[in-house]
Amino acid sequence: MRSPEDLTVAFRVAGLKVTPQRQLLFRLLHNNSSHPTADSLFNVASELMPGISLRTVYQTLTDLAEMGELQSIEVGSGSMRFDPNISDHHHAVCDNCGAVHDVYVNRAPELRGLDDFSVSDARIVYRGLCGACSVASDS
Amino acid sequence: MRSPEDLTVAFRVAGLKVTPQRQLLFRLLHNNSSHPTADSLFNVASELMPGISLRTVYQTLTDLAEMGELQSIEVGSGSMRFDPNISDHHHAVCDNCGAVHDVYVNRAPELRGLDDFSVSDARIVYRGLCGACSVASDS
């Protein structure tokens, strides 16, 4: 995702308005690698801007995703997560603490068992234990 | 997933009862590669056994999943899908017709960018166009 400053310009160019709510969300998402849900973002945003609506958070996330500024991902936690890292990467989810990490793979794995399927996207979700949680479970 | 006959035995051994509803679902799921949702299974089951409850379908799917007889998968279609194929495989989803296909990869892709994460499971979801739909969209 681009910087809040760049997004401000990009939104105006696209005919979208730059409201205080959106600027706040730009800031909260920039360089955010926590893969937040709409709700968790709403909670943080609410402390900085009491009264902001969850609906507005959803709306802005949808707008950003449509502009290609962020990726929406599903890792089986029940709710959608948003990732401002739009480089070609995948995710590792800790079964213990639920944290979602960005991971990279050397090359896209090749398919077998399906002759004619033209792949446009491949997403990998790894599950297991993150560093902190494996240490904690050593005994 | 094992055969309806084997599951009948396995359920009794596990202290679970084998009801007509469950037997029907065993049959509907056996060798079923359509990756059905709870609701689509319910629809088929309802024709063969009017009055069967959606709640029962969910319950039985949960039981089967807990026994390791089927896999529940999420491919972004909004609802959970169930796969009686429990071999090590992945899925390809057609963006046009929504069909979910089983696919196999030569080897699990290696991680980069995360030092200490012990992977217990990796799931790949490919998106694109299936054979039938690529042909249909040629013009």
Next chain:
DNA sequence: TGCTAATTAGCAATAGTTGCAAATTAGCAA
């Protein structure tokens, strides 16, 4: 400064799934 289309907030509505309790029933034992 005023205008207007975009946005916000709040609430209702929806989809998928699970919780709960009363009625039913599978499967064991006598």
Next chain:
DNA sequence: TTGCTAATTTGCAACTATTGCTAATTAGCA
């Protein structure tokens, strides 16, 4: 075969995540 009891089924309410709708507000241009 009959009776018992725990498991199951059903129906419905509740719940979570998300989207639809609309009146009131506001960004940004002229």
